[in-house]
Amino acid sequence: MLQNIAILGCGLIGSSWATWFALQGQKTRLYDVDQTACERGVKRAGENLRRLVDLDMLAAEDLQSALQNLQPVKTLQELLSDCDYVQESVREDYDTKAEVYRAIEQHLSPQAIIASSSSGLLMSKMQEVLKHPSRSLIAHPFNPPHLIPLVELVPGKKTSADTVTTVREFFLRFGKRPVVLNKEVPGHIANRLAAAVWREALALLDDDVASLEDIDAALCNGPGLRWALMGQHAIYDLGGGEGGYQAFIDGIGRSFTSYWEDMQTWTRIPESAREKAIAGIEPLRKKCPPEERAQWRDEKLVRLLKLLDE
Ligand SMILES: NC(=O)c1ccc[n+]([C@@H]2O[C@H](COP(=O)([O-])OP(=O)(O)OC[C@H]3O[C@@H](n4cnc5c(N)ncnc54)[C@H](O)[C@@H]3O)[C@@H](O)[C@H]2O)c1
Structure with missing residues (x-):
């Protein structure tokens, strides 16, 4: 049973994880090497919880106990004593992760x-730096x-099957949708799919095929609507009509070759695409600041999740 949760790193992701664990009724300690970042993270998690009350995801009478589940601490020792599960969300580079992993095992x-x-x-x-890598x-x-x-x-390579099963069951119990990879690849599944779409979104912009606004509109008014309901394989199974996925692959699927042949395969963002993307997003940033858009996104996400849950 994973009861005492440690949030290591209280930036964007750490504070959002803390919100989620606190919402599930878990005692959640938070620590960041930067004390100000820790305070900011706790504040953000508290604001998230309050917003969840407005969004009917948390009963008003349960808000106080959820807030009390957030317990900021000042040392690694306090964070990790009696801890069952550490959710590490520090900066994305191997050196920082190695430094942190060496320190926490003590x-x-x-x-x-x-x-x-x-x-x-x-x-x-x-996990190379860990003495007990099977639990990571x-x-x-x-x-x-x-x-x-x-x-x-x-x-x-050194993770035990038990660790995967325990964490998977833990997330399932609290309503998450865990997926388990059979082997490691950079970017896992979802970010690789996102990377493929993002490269093409940048390439279309760079090649002046359409405006940034229209490229994003094509995505969220078309495929994006279906993606909330089913994945690409299941979508094309329907796209094949009575013949299903096989008919799709052997039929219209063949015409994708001419798209793929025409598409970019670069692995670094060209300077021209970078400049067009940064300039192209400006009107949206002016019209609606990111903080407002994030709130709008969260409110719609909650409504969508409720709908999908029916
Ligand atoms: N940003 C995203 O959309 C996103 C999505 C999913 C996963 N992630 C992953 O989550 C992790 C964190 O990303 P983020 O966007 O929250 O970054 P962030 O920069 O917002 O937060 C990182 C935090 O880690 C803290 N930190 C750095 N070194 C530390 C140390 N030695 N001990 C304790 N705290 C330390 C920093 O002070 C900072 O507050 C990364 O591995 C990232 O890949 C990010």
């Missing part, structure tokens, strides 16, 4: 689980983790 019981939020690093490499894995959320159900579980 205070952590060998049974406690270490889960990394890493968006695309390999667990096998991160990646539990990658999607932003914001307190709302989006997906968690990608990625074992490293």
